[in-house]
Every structure is written in structure tokens, then in C-alpha cells.
Amino acid sequence: DGGITQSPKYLFRKEGQNVTLSCEQNLNHDAMYWYRQDPGQGLRLIYYSQIVNDFQKGDIAEGYSVSREKKESFPLTVTSAQKNPTAFYLCASTGTRSKTSSYYGYTFGSGTRLTVV
Amino acid sequence: AQSVTQLDSQVPVFEEAPVELRCNYSSSVSVYLFWYVQYPNQGLQLLLKYLSGSTLVESINGFEAEFNKSQTSFHLRKPSVHISDTAEYFCAVSETGGSYIPTFGRGTSLIVHP
Numbered sequence: 001d002g003g004i005t006q007s008p009k010y011l012f013r014k015e016g017q018n019v020t021l022s023c024e025q026n027l028n029h030d031a032m033y034w035y036r037q038d039p040g041q042g043l044r045l046i047y048y049s050q051i052v053n054d055f056q057k058g059d060i061a062e063g064y065s066v067s068r069e070k071k072e073s074f075p076l077t078v079t080s081a082q083k084n085p086t087a088f089y090l091c092a093s094t095g096t097r098s099k100t101s102s103y104y105g106y107t108f109g110s111g112t113r114l115t116v117v
Numbered sequence: 118a119q120s121v122t123q124l125d126s127q128v129p130v131f132e133e134a135p136v137e138l139r140c141n142y143s144s145s146v147s148v149y150l151f152w153y154v155q156y157p158n159q160g161l162q163l164l165l166k167y168l169s170g171s172t173l174v175e176s177i178n179g180f181e182a183e184f185n186k187s188q189t190s191f192h193l194r195k196p197s198v199h200i201s202d203t204a205e206y207f208c209a210v211s212e213t214g215g216s217y218i219p220t221f222g223r224g225t226s227l228i229v230h231p
Binding site: 113 | 151153158160161166207218219221224
């Protein structure tokens with residue numbers, strides 16, 4: 001079945017360490033997104049990529065970095081510069097980078113819960 | 118710029134009772150509107166969407182939402198809830214021009230009691 005795979009499901013990190021969250025999709029979608037979810041805050045956009053080898057900052061990009069070397073993969077690195085990294089991270093994708101994406105909505109992965117210890 | 122307000126952070130209700138989850142949006146242009154559902158420790162799933170046409174849209178599991186342009190609202194309703202409907206519900210708005218990237222509300226936790 002097609003979908004988005006996020007790994008690991010739970011991740012613990014020591015302060016000062018960088019950590020990379022994996023996101024892989026086999027839906028042949030062009031556009032991929034990273035969101036951060038905190039209790040009572042909804043979803044906030046970190047980065048998005050609408051085509052391979054290109055990505056854009058979202059609303060809260062500071063302390064994060066991404067790459068998009070393959071259509072299927074969009075890893076997110078949480079760097080030591082991120083002041084409060086403990087959160088639930090969601091990866092999503094849509095079919096195209098045009099308004100058609102809105103016609104189908106987003107497909108989400110099952111998330112990675114990151115805890116800084 | 119677009120914005121979304123979900124007026125209730127938590128809605129407790131008894132099983133088989135009706136429920137309404139409220140959503141208001143703000144935008145200077147035409148919009149697409151969505152409701153997503155999130156079960157504990159999972160990602161979001163698209164529940165229903167309004168793109169154009171009929172202002173009343175329905176999902177396969179009995180939820181419906183009505184687009185009201187004059188009141189800039191897109192409230193979600195279900196006439197009789199089940200325990201299994203307990204989840205977090207997110208309203209989202211996407212402007213029809215520009216990047217089409219949606220803005221999400223802060224979510225409403227629906228808690229169905231037996």
C-alpha cells in the first residue's frame with residue numbers, strides 16, 4: 001500500500017546533539033512538508049519542498065534543516081540551535097505543487113515524537 | 118493572509134448525542150476548507166473538504182460540514198457520536214491563489230463519554 005513512513009516513532013536526544021528524522025513516501029508525490037505539533041498549538045509549518053533539490057522555509061524554520069535529494073525522501077534535521085525541540089513532528093505530502101494539491105488534501109505520516117533529555 | 122480559529126479547545130459529549138465543532142476563518146480571497154481528524158499518536162487523516170459548489174459536504178462516517186461565506190465559518194457536525202469518534206479535529210484553510218499551503222487551527226479535542 002502507498003503511504004508515508006516516518007521513523008523512528010520515538011526518539012530521545014541529549015541537549016546539544018543534532019538528530020535527523022526520516023520521511024519516505026511511495027506515493028509519487030511531488031510536494032513534501034514538515035510540521036511541528038505542540039499541545040494546544042495546532043500544526044506549524046517548518047519546511048516544505050515542492051520539487052526535488054528545492055525547498056522553502058516555513059513559519060518556524062530556525063534551528064531546523066532539510067534536504068530533498070530524491071523525490072521519495074525529505075529528512076528533517078533538528079539542530080542544537082533549536083531552543084525547544086521536544087515535540088511531535090509530522091511529515092506530509094501532496095500530489096502536485098499546484099492548486100490540485102488542495103483538491104486531494106494532504107497525506108500524513110504517523111509522526112515522530114522527539115524528546116530532549 | 119489566511120487564519121483559522123477553532124473556538125473550542127475541548128468538547129465533551131455523551132455517546133449518541135449530537136455534536137458541533139466550530140471553525141471560523143479569515144481570508145481576503147476565495148478559500149478551500151478542510152477538516153482533518155487525528156487519533157492518539159497518529160498522523161492526521163482528511164475527513165472532508167469544501168472546494169466549490171454545494172456548501173454542505175459529508176464524510177463517509179456521518180460527519181458533515183457547512184460552508185457559510187457570510188459568517189466565514191465551516192462548522193463540523195454529527196447527529197449522533199460514537200465512542201470511536203474520540204479524537205482531535207483540525208480545521209484548515211487554503212487560499213485559492215498563491216501557494217495553496219493550508220493554515221491549520223489549533224485543534225478541538227472531542228471526548229465522547231459512554
